[in-house]
Amino acid sequence: MFRLLFYPATRYKRPELLRGQSVDIRFEAAGVDFGGRTVLEPLTLSLSQRRIGVIGLNGSGKSTFARLITGLLNPTRGAVALDGLDTVKDAGALSGRTGYIFQNPANQIIMPVVAEDMEFGLKGRGMDKAARAAAVSRTLESLGVSHLASRRAHELSGGELQLAALAAVLVTGPDTIILDEPTNQLDLKNRRVVEQTMAGLSQQLVVISHDLPLLDGFDRVLLFHEGRLAADAPPAEAIARYMEIASP
Amino acid sequence: MNTRDLVLVSLFAAIIVALGLLPPITLGFIPVPITAQSLGVMLAGTILGARRGTLSVALVILLVIIGLPVLSGGRGGLAVFAGPTVGFLIGWLPAAFVTGYLSERFAAGRANGFAQLANLFIAAVAGGVVVLYACGIVGMMLVAGLPFMKALSGSLAFVPGDLIKAGVAALAARAVQAGYPLLPVRS
Amino acid sequence: MKSLHVEGNGLFHRLPIRAKLLLLAALGIGLFLTRDPRLLALGPALGALVWFTLGLPLREALGRLRPVFLTIVIVAAFSFLVNSKEEALLQLLRLTTLMLFAATVTATTTVSAFIEEITALARPFEKLGLVKADDIGLAFGLVVRFVPEVLSRYEAIREAHKARGIKLRPLTLIAPLIILTLREADQIAAAIDARGLRRH
Numbered sequence: 286m287f288r289l290l291f292y293p294a295t296r297y298k299r300p301e302l303l304r305g306q307s308v309d310i311r312f313e314a315a316g317v318d319f320g321g322r323t324v325l326e327p328l329t330l331s332l333s334q335r336r337i338g339v340i341g342l343n344g345s346g347k348s349t350f351a352r353l354i355t356g357l358l359n360p361t362r363g364a365v366a367l368d369g370l371d372t373v374k375d376a377g378a379l380s381g382r383t384g385y386i387f388q389n390p391a392n393q394i395i396m397p398v399v400a401e402d403m404e405f406g407l408k409g410r411g412m413d414k415a416a417r418a419a420a421v422s423r424t425l426e427s428l429g430v431s432h433l434a435s436r437r438a439h440e441l442s443g444g445e446l447q448l449a450a451l452a453a454v455l456v457t458g459p460d461t462i463i464l465d466e467p468t469n470q471l472d473l474k475n476r477r478v479v480e481q482t483m484a485g486l487s488q489q490l491v492v493i494s495h496d497l498p499l500l501d502g503f504d505r506v507l508l509f510h511e512g513r514l515a516a517d518a519p520p521a522e523a524i525a526r527y528m529e530i531a532s533p
Numbered sequence: 534m535n536t537r538d539l540v541l542v543s544l545f546a547a548i549i550v551a552l553g554l555l556p557p558i559t560l561g562f563i564p565v566p567i568t569a570q571s572l573g574v575m576l577a578g579t580i581l582g583a584r585r586g587t588l589s590v591a592l593v594i595l596l597v598i599i600g601l602p603v604l605s606g607g608r609g610g611l612a613v614f615a616g617p618t619v620g621f622l623i624g625w626l627p628a629a630f631v632t633g634y635l636s637e638r639f640a641a642g643r644a645n646g647f648a649q650l651a652n653l654f655i656a657a658v659a660g661g662v663v664v665l666y667a668c669g670i671v672g673m674m675l676v677a678g679l680p681f682m683k684a685l686s687g688s689l690a691f692v693p694g695d696l697i698k699a700g701v702a703a704l705a706a707r708a709v710q711a712g713y714p715l716l717p718v719r720s
Numbered sequence: 721m722k723s724l725h726v727e728g729n730g731l732f733h734r735l736p737i738r739a740k741l742l743l744l745a746a747l748g749i750g751l752f753l754t755r756d757p758r759l760l761a762l763g764p765a766l767g768a769l770v771w772f773t774l775g776l777p778l779r780e781a782l783g784r785l786r787p788v789f790l791t792i793v794i795v796a797a798f799s800f801l802v803n804s805k806e807e808a809l810l811q812l813l814r815l816t817t818l819m820l821f822a823a824t825v826t827a828t829t830t831v832s833a834f835i836e837e838i839t840a841l842a843r844p845f846e847k848l849g850l851v852k853a854d855d856i857g858l859a860f861g862l863v864v865r866f867v868p869e870v871l872s873r874y875e876a877i878r879e880a881h882k883a884r885g886i887k888l889r890p891l892t893l894i895a896p897l898i899i900l901t902l903r904e905a906d907q908i909a910a911a912i913d914a915r916g917l918r919r920h
Binding site: 536537539540547550576592600610611612614618679683708709 | 723724785803859864
Binding site: 355357380381384385387389391392393394395396397401402405406408409437438439453454457 | 864
């Protein structure tokens with residue numbers, strides 16, 4: 286549980302966060318019941334910070350919370366809105382505004398080759414082939430992973446998969462990106478690459494993680510416990526509360 | 534069709550293609566090699582049901598048409614359709630459909646009993662042997678001009694192998710049904 | 721997975737795919753309109769001329785046709801025994817011609833051109849509510865993407881059998897292979913929806 290303990294004591298320098306526009310994510314008594322069970326209790330809050338961490342034990346409601354933001358899941362009670370647009374009623378207008386990096390990024394790369402996969406996400410957005418190709422190479426370059434363009438998805442390592450999935454999301458230009466355990470199963474080097482890449486993004490990030498040092502310097506951390514928001518505080522405070530909850 | 538169905542159809546097509554990459558067994562002097570791939574067709578019907586099973590088989594056939602070497606032994610491309618055994622390929626479509634229909638009708642939602650296994654086996658034989666061979670034989674009659682009896686006798690040598698495959702398909706389908714049920718119930 | 725397309729700039733490479741497919745269909749009908757073996761003998765000769773000048777190394781050019789040609793020869797031999805000499809010859813000439821030209825169309829057309837053509841052909845069926853034409857390209861991509869995954873999973877299951885000292889049986893390999901593969905469907909579907917890949 287406390288993977289924190291296994292990280293080396295020496296910290297490396299993180300690049301300064303870039304400043305960008307932030308989306309206002311608003312929960313209005315939004316909750317989810319599923320099969321007669323409450324997965325997420327009705328929750329009211331407003332998130333406009335640029336770096337938001339989400340922590341909690343397995344099955345505490347973290348992923349449900351994140352899925353509500355992207356409209357992958359509709360609230361069974363209340364409503365969720367992004368910049369005033371309802372995730373259910375205005376789903377059309379919101380499409381493309383958020384991106385989601387899933388826990389297992391291997392499953393979100395749909396086309397055989399990285400650049401093909403990225404380009405596929407741009408189809409039907411009124412861009413011609415040349416514009417799509419340009420957007421793909423620009424995005425890969427901005428992440429410093431141009432060498433991945435013609436690689437086959439099934440040959441990528443864990444860290445490369447994570448970056449390829451991120452590239453495929455970034456190329457479509459979302460304002461908010463949700464990352465579900467982005468450093469899960471990565472070795473230390475790849476973890477650092479992902480951490481540094483995240484730090485360089487100008488978008489609003491909502492990061493679900495068991496990797497607590499990753500949330501250092503975040504604006505706000507939400508702790509979920511048994512389907513309820515148990516803490517909403519700066520990282521140190523929320524993590525301290527998490528330690529109490531998690532003690533066996 | 535919802536996204537999940539689309540993905541299931543595609544993943545199953547990938548499984549059928551992968552089964553074809555295992556080495557085929559050729560029996561003597563007869564032009565149709567025994568492959569795990571036709572097992573895949575029976576599995577598509579018994580596991581995904583009629584609609585999705587047929588679609589996943591159709592997807593494999595489309596991949597053959599567009600020139601990917603997805604058939605056993607790395608075959609693919611339009612040249613395959615010039616072969617006299619083309620009926621055994623086109624026949625995958627009705628074979629998967631019949632297997633799927635019968636599985637939905639008689640094997641879905643049943644307890645894991647012997648009856649379910651028997652019904653899955655019958656469904657696999659009806660589609661993957663009876664219907665498939667009917668298509669293959671008609672194909673040989675049309676393309677190669679063979680008389681019915683000759684086309685039939687030329688194909689019979691493969692029936693025992695395919696019956697074994699139907700048995701494997703029924704057992705595997707039941708195991709999948711227990712672990713990750715997907716078969717729609719049709720009454 | 722490598723496609724069977726061959727780079728080139730000959731006549732067949734430049735013809736649009738629809739023209740090639742129509743020509744092939746016309747050839748398929750035309751070959752059955754005559755029973756003159758001298759006329760039909762032109763087919764394989766022309767076909768071979770086109771096929772062997774596409775720029776494929778000879779070894780591969782022969783290798784690609786081998787499995788199909790083998791079934792054609794075997795069934796023609798069978799036909800020779802049970803039908804007539806003439807029938808067997810006609811069949812050999814016709815099918816060999818078709819095989820050569822079909823292989824040529826495949827080798828001179830890119831996979832993406834085929835996908836575009838199939839998508840265009842599926843458009844009219846969209847109105848009937850049968851398919852979404854754009855789903856076809858997505859489905860093709862998914863299959864090509866996941867075949868290697870299925871194969872490596874097969875390898876992993878095989879290793880797990882060995883590690884536990886379990887004998888390899890088709891059944892104990894195939895059932896877990898299918899379950900493990902299909903279980904990914906929910907996540908992949910969620911990713912497709914999250915990325916808005918079907919909202920064209």
